[in-house]
Amino acid sequence: MKKFLLTLIAIIVIAGGGLFWFVTHKPGSPFDGETASAAPADLVHRGEMVARQADCVACHSTPDSKPFSGGLEMGTPLGSIFATNISPDKQTGIGNYTLADFDRAVRHGVTPDGKRLYPAMPYPSYVKMTDDDIRALYAFMMNGVQPQNVPNKPSGIEWPMNMRWPLALWNAVFVPSGTYAAKPQQDEQWNRGAYLVQAAGHCGACHTPRSVTMNEKALDEGGTDFLAGALLDGWYAPSLRQDHNTGLARWSEDDIFAFLKNGRNKHAVVFGSMAEAYNNSTQFMTDDDLKAISHYLKSLPGDPARDGQPWAYVAATSATGNAGKPGAQTYAAKCGFCHGTDGRGKNEWIPPLAGAASSLISHSESQVNVTLNGSARVVTADIPDAYRMPSFREQLSDRQIADVISYVRSSWGNHGGPVTPEDVKALREHTDPASSNPIVLQMR
Amino acid sequence: MQLQINNKTHEVDADGDTPLLWVIRDNLGMTGTKYGCGLAQCGACSVLVDGEIVRSCVTPLDSVIGRSVTTIEAIETDPVGKAVVAAWVNHQVPQCGYCQSGQVMAATALLKQTPNPTEDDIAAAMVNLCRCGTYNFIKTAVNEVAGRKEASL
Ligand code: FES
Numbered sequence: 055m056k057k058f059l060l061t062l063i064a065i066i067v068i069a070g071g072g073l074f075w076f077v078t079h080k081p082g083s084p085f086d087g088e089t090a091s092a093a094p095a096d097l098v099h100r101g102e103m104v105a106r107q108a109d110c111v112a113c114h115s116t117p118d119s120k121p122f123s124g125g126l127e128m129g130t131p132l133g134s135i136f137a138t139n140i141s142p143d144k145q146t147g148i149g150n151y152t153l154a155d156f157d158r159a160v161r162h163g164v165t166p167d168g169k170r171l172y173p174a175m176p177y178p179s180y181v182k183m184t185d186d187d188i189r190a191l192y193a194f195m196m197n198g199v200q201p202q203n204v205p206n207k208p209s210g211i212e213w214p215m216n217m218r219w220p221l222a223l224w225n226a227v228f229v230p231s232g233t234y235a236a237k238p239q240q241d242e243q244w245n246r247g248a249y250l251v252q253a254a255g256h257c258g259a260c261h262t263p264r265s266v267t268m269n270e271k272a273l274d275e276g277g278t279d280f281l282a283g284a285l286l287d288g289w290y291a292p293s294l295r296q297d298h299n300t301g302l303a304r305w306s307e308d309d310i311f312a313f314l315k316n317g318r319n320k321h322a323v324v325f326g327s328m329a330e331a332y333n334n335s336t337q338f339m340t341d342d343d344l345k346a347i348s349h350y351l352k353s354l355p356g357d358p359a360r361d362g363q364p365w366a367y368v369a370a371t372s373a374t375g376n377a378g379k380p381g382a383q384t385y386a387a388k389c390g391f392c393h394g395t396d397g398r399g400k401n402e403w404i405p406p407l408a409g410a411a412s413s414l415i416s417h418s419e420s421q422v423n424v425t426l427n428g429s430a431r432v433v434t435a436d437i438p439d440a441y442r443m444p445s446f447r448e449q450l451s452d453r454q455i456a457d458v459i460s461y462v463r464s465s466w467g468n469h470g471g472p473v474t475p476e477d478v479k480a481l482r483e484h485t486d487p488a489s490s491n492p493i494v495l496q497m498r
Numbered sequence: 499m500q501l502q503i504n505n506k507t508h509e510v511d512a513d514g515d516t517p518l519l520w521v522i523r524d525n526l527g528m529t530g531t532k533y534g535c536g537l538a539q540c541g542a543c544s545v546l547v548d549g550e551i552v553r554s555c556v557t558p559l560d561s562v563i564g565r566s567v568t569t570i571e572a573i574e575t576d577p578v579g580k581a582v583v584a585a586w587v588n589h590q591v592p593q594c595g596y597c598q599s600g601q602v603m604a605a606t607a608l609l610k611q612t613p614n615p616t617e618d619d620i621a622a623a624m625v626n627l628c629r630c631g632t633y634n635f636i637k638t639a640v641n642e643v644a645g646r647k648e649a650s651l
Contacts, residue, residue, distance in 0.1 A: 387625040391538040391553040403515045403558040440515050441556055444537045 076226075077219035078168045083154040084185055090152065093193035101194025102497065104187045107254040107343070108180065109335035111495040113137040121497050122147075122195070123202035128174050129287075133210035135172055143201035156192045163225065170221035178225075178273065179256035182234040187254065198498060228269035240353075247350025248275070250343055255335075257281060260291040260327060275354055282360070283415065288485050289326040290417040297356035298364040299414040310348035312402070315341065317432040317439070323405040325429035325443060326420055333433050333494045365409050368467035370396070381461030384454050388446065389462070397466040404441050408466035418473045421459050422481050425450075431492040438492035445487040452478040499559060503528075504572035514560030518552075519543045521559060522569060530570040530599050534627070541626025544600035544607075545569050551607035551623075570599035578643070579606045585639040593630035600626045605640050614644050 105111070113126045114137045124139040141147040148156065155166040163170055163177035171177065183191075209216060234253050236245040251257045252274055262270040263284040272280035283293035283300060293301035302310060305321055312319040314336040317329070324332040336344065358364075386395065389407075393399050397408035407413050412420045428445035431438045446455065452475035459478075463470035501508045503526065510525050517536075522528050522545070531554060534542030538556040545554045546568040573579035582605045585591075592598040601624070608615055608623040615623070620640050628636070638648045 383622055386622065388539075392556045400556075400558050400561045401514070403561075404556065440517055440558070442537070444539065 077170075077222035080158055080164055080166075080168050081162045083157040085152070085154040085157050085189070088153055093197050097190050097193040098198045099194075101190035101192065102198055103338070103340075104183075104191045104254060105194055105497060106335055106338035107250060108183075108191070108256070109331060110140070111497055112330060112334050113174075114140045115495045115497075117489070117491075117493050117495065120200070120202045120204070121495070122199050123204040124206055125204070130172075130174070130211070132215045133212065135174060135209040135211065136207040137174075138206045139202060139204050140195065141199050141202040141204075142196045143203050146203050146205050147201060148195065149201055151192075153189065153192050156195070157188050160188060160191070163221070163229075170218040170225070172218075172221070173224070173229075173268070176256040176259045178229045178270065179253055179259060181229060181231070182249070182253035184233050184249075184253075200498070224267070224269075228267065230273055243346045243349050244353060246343065247346035247348070250339075250347050251281075251350055255347070257294065260284065260286050260289075261294050278355075278357060281351075281354060282357070285417055285419060287327065288419055288423050288481055289328075290412070290415060290420045291327070292411040292415060292420075293356070293361075294351050295354040295356050296352070297361040298358075299361050300411045301356050301361065302351060303356055304409070307345070307348040307352055310351055311341075311344050314339070314344045314347065316402075317434055318402045318405070320399075320402050321406070322410060323402075324432055325405075325424050329430040329432055330493075333430065337434060362414075363469065365414055365469070366467050367408055370465070379461050379464070381454075381457035381459070384450065384458040385461050388450070389458065392441065397462070397468075403439075407462050408468065410468075413463050413468040413470050416471050418459060418463070418470065418477060419481065421462070421470075422455065422473060422478050423485055425455050425459060426478070426482055427485050427487045428490075430488045431490070433492045433494050436494070442490070444490075447482060447487060452476075452482065499563065501559070501562065501567065502565065503567045504569060505566075505575070510559075512559055514558060516559045517555050518545070518557040518559055518562055518567070519554035522554060522567075528569055528571050532596055532599060534597065534600075539627070540597070541600045541604060542597050544603040544626060546603060546607055549607065549610055551604055568603075570602060573602060573606060576606065576610075578610045581643045582606045582609065582639070585642045588642070589635050589639045591632055591635040591639050593628075593632050597626055597628045598632075601628065601632075601636055605636070605643070609640070609643055615640070 111121065114122045114124055116125045119125045122141040124137050126137040127134050139147040142149040144150050151166060158164045159171065161177060161181045161183060163173065163175055165171065234249045258270045258273060258281055261281045261284060262272060263279055263282060265271055271277060274280060281294040284291055295301045296303040298304065309319045309321060313322065317324045317332045392404045393407050397406060399406035424443055426445065426447045429443040431442055455478045456473045456475045460472040462468065499510055499512060501510055508526055510521050512521055512525060519531060519533060522531050531545055532542040533555065534540035536555045538553045541553060543553050543555040544551055547562055548565050574583055582602055586602060604624055604626050612619055620637055624636055641648050
């Protein structure tokens with residue numbers, strides 16, 4: 055009996071010790087033991103491109119802060135967390151990080167003292183980045199970015215939920231291991247696109263639905279949930295798969311390329327969170343990379359069962375359009391001058407509402423949000439766009455917004471389904487109007 | 499780019515996304531069309547494109563290629579437009595006047611499409627903003643062109 059107890063205790067101690075080791079250990083890095091060496095200018099430059107691909111500024115800078123000094127507040131159900139200072143300041147930033155430390159933080163979500171980062175940092179995607187890209191990114195962050203002495207803000211999450219070690223177990227289950235492995239049966243362009251989408255681009259962070267455990271349901275084309283559309287922060291990030299209604303089936307590769315390069319095409323203009331991703335990230339990528347992304351996305355099959363009856367344009371039957379429906383008058387007075395009484399927009403400058411993914415997806419959040427709050431200026435090569443969506447929160451009541459969006463979602467063949475004033479009220483309370491200033495976050 | 503404005507062909511050098519309003523005022527020097535908000539909210543910039551009302555501040559140049567644009571400068575060459583201007587003068591509609599070229603364009607478009615508008619038609623079509631509050635005079639003038647006498651205020 056005593057022997058049994060001793061064995062049991064020994065097992066518990068060993069298991070406990072093992073667990074302790076596991077949740078606090080620092081994963082190995084291929085850069086362990088490497089000593090710092092001067093970074094050549096072209097490596098720094100390449101790293102700057104990687105930083106744009108990974109859109110590091112999106113979280114680690116705010117419009118009011120110095121580049122990479124942190125500060126973006128991210129609401130979580132448990133409380134707010136703040137993106138940290140990742141400028142090369144030795145006291146408050148990452149100035150003391152070795153390349154191996156940097157690698158562990160970016161690809162594995164582990165700080166030099168063994169603490170686990172919240173997966174708001176998209177290391178489950180970045181883990182797929184190549185050693186070369188990590189080395190270049192490090193060279194840029196250390197040499198291309200100015201140190202900023204700005205202390206990090208404490209997170210608003212309280213004990214016991216602020217304990218980080220359980221994340222090590224979450225990582226063990228949900229985070230893939232290893233960098234992107236090229237698929238030999240696919241061509242080079244496809245693989246480049248897959249790499250950018252899955253790794254640095256972390257498109258799935260918004261566009262892939264998450265499980266109750268908050269992990270993305272799929273991290274590559276092997277899962278049909280990958281980039282199948284998801285709701286995040288009051289915006290519905292639509293499917294990037296070949297779904298006729300709610301995805302990219304009606305977009306050609308050139309259309310996708312134009313969207314990422316110019317922020318617009320004849321189907322849509324970037325808005326909501328994508329306007330920020332465009333302003334700060336995709337417009338800076340090379341044409342070859344954007345073409346690779348477009349090529350890869352066109353290879354992801356759609357799902358007619360999820361997507362529903364294929365949309366086709368239906369013209370209004372009378373000269374006065376669909377007058378008489380609630381919302382028709384508001385549409386004519388507030389929306390039709392830009393989006394057209396026929397719902398077809400104006401070339402690639404003002405997007406159509408007829409056949410738009412946001413008019414066809416059952417989630418109405420993006421349309422409600424953009425109507426309440428307008429959208430950020432789309433800034434291409436430092437030039438703000440000529441047209442922008444203004445905020446209507448002060449002009450229209452919950453009922454008027456619900457009616458006008460229901461009108462849009464039931465006209466011209468759209469079948470997204472109605473919106474209630476309660477839907478509008480809920481978002482009105484949790485969102486703020488977009489700034490009318492052109493905002494592109496600077497990195498230097 | 500070639501533009502048809504007030505029955506004249508104009509050659510303009512501008513990008514396709516340039517708002518028609520900029521071209522009318524800045525490139526062609528026709529300043530009767532006004533800039534109010536630039537966001538399709540006020541209607542001061544209203545012009546006609548193929549007889550339909552558009553807000554030129556949100557009308558990209560390349561969307562009016564091959565179409566016929568009419569501005570306030572030429573509105574009296576249209577019989578309906580001429581009647582609208584006469585009613586506007588008759589009722590002394592303008593106060594400060596800034597929004598009025600847009601109002602005249604909106605009224606003309608309405609009356610060309612619907613010669614006998616109901617009160618509801620007028621309310622639905624005359625949505626341009628007027629910060630002097632000349633809305634009642636506007637309604638009276640539109641009613642007059644439609645052949646309806648209103649008791650004057
Ligand atoms: S200036 Fe065009 S609507 Fe106000």
